Amino acid sequence: MNNALAPDDHQEQVRKLQQKYAAMGQDLSSYLDGLLYADYLTYWDYIHVDTLLSLQNPKTQFPDEKIFIVYHQITELYFNLVLWEMEQLTEHKQITVAFFSARLDRIIRYFEQLEHSFSVMVSGMEKEQFLKFRMSLLPASGFQSAQYRMIELYATDLINLVGLESREALTEYGDIDQQLEKLYWRSGATELATGAKTLTLKQFEEKYMKRFREMGMRLRQRNLRKIYLTHFADSVGVRQRLRQFDELANVRWPLAHLKSAGHYLQKDPQDIKATGGTNWQKYLPPRFQKIIFFPELWSEEEKNEWGKSALVKSYG
16 A cells, blocks of 8 residues: 655645744754654664663662563562643543543553562562572662652642551641651661661652652642542442552552562561561451551442452462
8 A cells, every 4th residue: 555645745744843942942944854864763762772771770680670670670660650640630630530541540540450460570580590699689678669668649639648557647638747757668778676767768768758748738639549539439330440540559469579579588486588678478368557548439348448358368
């Protein structure tokens, strides 16, 4: 099939381009010169393949460390896609059910991929190698994923991210600094024996807490929960999607993470500590934290049993 344009079509395209660049005060002929001299775009330049493949820098000679690095880089890229959709949702000026639902479907799809990807970690590395090369990673920890904390801030109000033991004492519109101080994950990186902050947590807070506070303030009236309550509380489709997202992010994803941690770190009579000193046995199980982005979408029974049915399904 010949897809070449007729001369009249070419003229029409040039006319439209002239209008486009004239509206910006630009000269079309200069841009055409640039097009004439420009090289053809290649896949490897567009995707930056060489740069991408240069970003794996193992600290040891164990081959499986590369799997560990690449897997976490892929995870962060998926988090970035989730945040990209959330940013569009929270900044859209005239949001519709169709737009909100379509972006939620994308977020759900990304988290489904993340949940199933843990087989790369659980089944894809030799345990003996992991337990050796992990010691070169101290005190770094997957706990220090700032993008995941940003996903939480985009999703819901700060009060729903406060530790369970402090949630009732604080109110939804209470002091933001009090709520930030009691965020559930901050207790997940304390020394098991003394309760003191680990170096992992200190590093993380120093680098990101100011940014988290700014995001919390900016999203206080514009997170996904607020958008749902304001615009789409009557939409059955939106409610179903938000429930699915809630369960993926706060039950199925943490349980997949827990299964991976247990595979490598669980050992009788005493579990192996995580690299950052995080208390993964108490931090990862959903039934302990009961983090729920959209609590109004769940019955009291469902909230009381949060994560238990999925835990039974995952572990038997």
